[in-house]
Amino acid sequence: MANIKNFAVTPVKKEIYTDNLEQIRNKILDLCEDYMVERGDQYIIPGQDFIPASSKVLDSSDLKALVESSLDLWLTSGRFSEKFEKELAKKFGSKKSILTVSGSAANLLAFSSLTSPMLKERRIRPGDEVITVAAGFPTTVFPIVQNNCIPVFLDVSLEDYNIKVEDLEKALSPKTKAVMIAHTVGNPFNLEKVSAFCKKNNLFLVEDCCDAFGAKFDGNHVGSYGDFATMSFYPAHHITAGEGGSSIH
Ligand SMILES: Cc1ncc(COP(=O)(O)O)c(C=O)c1O
Structure with missing residues (x-):
């Protein structure tokens, strides 16, 4: 899993362009997990965490799915x-x-x-x-x-x-x-x-x-x-x- 703190943002070109598309995609998805860890709400533990009666509860798998679908750049149903x-x-x-x-x-x-x-x-x-x-x-x-x-x-x-x-x-x-x-x-x-x-x-x-x-x-x-x-x-x-x-x- 990529570590968000060690991920080189500049210069990005060298690191990213040596990867193929799938590797870049996987890196982005790994970063989603790191992002949720940093937010502190990666997992919901049933019976322990507060789950509101009428609201969304999202974890890293949801963020990954959201980002994965955006990476397709396919904006209608697919x-x-x-x-x-x-x-x-x-x-x-x-x-x-x-x-x-x-x-x-x-x-x-x-x-x-x-x-x-x-x-x-x-x-x-x-x-x-x-x-x-x-x-x-x-x-x-x-x-x-x-x-x-x-x-x-x-x-x-x-x-x-x-x-x-x-x-x-x-x-x-x-x-x-x-x-x-x-x-x-x-x-x-x-x-x-x-x-x-x-x-x-x-x-x-x-x-x-x-x-x-x-x-x-x-x-x-x-x-x-x-x-x-x-x-x-x-x-x-x-x-x-x-x-x-x-x-x-
Ligand atoms: C029983 C029932 N039918 C229909 C709807 C409408 O759903 P939507 O808000 O996605 O249009 C709701 C929304 O809460 C509902 O409770």
Whole structure:
């Protein structure tokens, strides 16, 4: 590992230009570790270090990944995002995952896809109803309105702030086409009951997992039950890319 104190900054030319590209790259990545050691936050020790409830926690592997992607000088989605999309889809047992600019965009993409003419009779059309909750995140609901559909609001339970599943039948009408709700602050909603309700009534289910990456219901990942799972990678969430989200189908 390079030592930041001994690294010759001037003259750089002689040292650097005798190295090939890969050696220079490795040197830069080694320096990332030294940089994090100097900052004093190279490692997070679970159970020992303070981990804020809603903030990013980054270590040297994160800095190295950031720098490595910059060294490619490839500014749009590329090898890292493709790998991430594939791994996400695999984790949730899905066919495809598409990275988006945010969790809100992931919600909009997921819902709007369900209005596609390719779905023929099943497609969601303007004026159709979508069951959601009254106390939730705004961008779980906005895509319903943006697609000229009607949100039908149910209350949440005061135990876990998730949808009151006992009220689902009351919200059902001949116009109901989907249920779109979030797993509130990491607590999974009752996926068994909601999935059974959707199946029985031929409704789409969009699971907003922006706050619940990695949470499990009955041993299965949230996001692996619905027609779509959406994620947010904003720093307030479980894993972060700075900004970004994903729609997983
Ligand atoms: C449940 C839920 N859905 C959607 C979002 C939107 O995610 P983003 O901030 O990446 O747009 C959030 C953000 O906190 C959220 O908590």
